[in-house]
Amino acid sequence: MTDHHENVVSNLDIGVRFFESDVTTSGYVPFHWHSSIEVVCVLTGKLTFKFDGQSHVVGPNQFMVVSSGVVHDVTNLPNRAFVLQIPLKFFQTFYPDPERLRFVPTTANQAAYHTVLSLFDDLYRVKRDQQPGYLFDFGAVLLKLIKTLILNFTTETPNLPQRTDGIKELLVYINQHYQAALNEQQLADQFGYNASYLSRLFKKQTGVTMIQYIYVIRLNALYQDVIKSGTPIDKLFAKHGLTNKRTARQLFKEMYGVLPSELRRQQLAKQSS
Known part of the structure; x- marks a missing residue:
């Protein structure tokens, strides 16, 4: 078993971690938490996240945002997904007290939802092609993605998490x-x-x-x-x-x-x- 508080080790020089996950078997990740904000965009298959006493099923062309410090587990069928992990310190320049952000999984705003999916495709394309100056392009897309998430998928009055x-x-x-x-x-x-x-x-x-x-x-x-x-x-x-x-x-x-x-x-x- 591994440590169940996960620290993000960035794989990009701008300080975030982004990768494509390809899992060929069913599995389960026990309850754990991050000192970062994690966004998972499912391409194929299915993931089930459980946190705050509720289950959230995420299928193809859907995404899930897990807030910093939130205890959650993940059950998976074989799947492919984009995974984006953003340390809180990355947010601090753009948003005060990012640890207070509480993301709400919802498809109510379809336009914003599809924007997030499209921006994930852009992140993948920029990282894959790595044209000269690609980190500038990646950073620009990333900031637009973060802005879209904060403006459309957070509570209006973020509260401090319950003591866990x-x-x-x-x-x-x-x-x-x-x-x-x-x-x-x-x-x-x-x-x-x-x-x-x-x-x-x-x-x-x-x-x-x-x-x-x-x-x-x-x-x-x-x-x-x-x-x-x-x-x-x-x-x-x-x-x-x-x-x-x-x-x-x-x-x-x-x-x-x-x-x-x-x-x-x-x-x-x-x-x-």
Whole structure:
């Protein structure tokens, strides 16, 4: 598992990160957060973002903006997407207190929505062609994109985010210790909460129960090992803390549409073809 607070390392000299993501398998990125604003424009396939207790499905020719510091997870089908990550310090010259920006996913303004999609195409073309002085062109398109997002896809009176420090610490712990025998009472005691209160708080801020989240983490880890390793599946159940194999198989099929054994056979067939 990786650190679940992500710092953006720019891949362009102007200080932002922009790339095309091509993912060929289904997957899941556990709850995490950025010290940047992230914009994802889906070209093919589907991504589902979950934050503030709600799920947001993003398909082809749609985009999602995730505000700085917002705890979110991402479930994906095979997909291609443009990803733009903009550190807060990049905004500061143009917009005061960018950490207060709260982006609202909406398609109400169709003209602005299509402008954003078109500007993503422009960013990709400029970066791909890299004509002399292309960073000037990229910067000009980027500023127009940021302006369009702020004027059309933010709340009118941005509020400071709700305190999530305790939940963030808990998420990091679960992500790093998901293989262990975890339960709500033990986690509540460890982090100084009443178990009932922590259960409600977790569900409110993530949209899932703590036990559901632990299972999702374990099943995703199992999925990755099934397709990437030759380890016997029974050993993988134990490796990832899935002690009730029957329940694990049922939940795995609900998440991925196949049983682990069927997925392994499919993967072996692909490799031999």
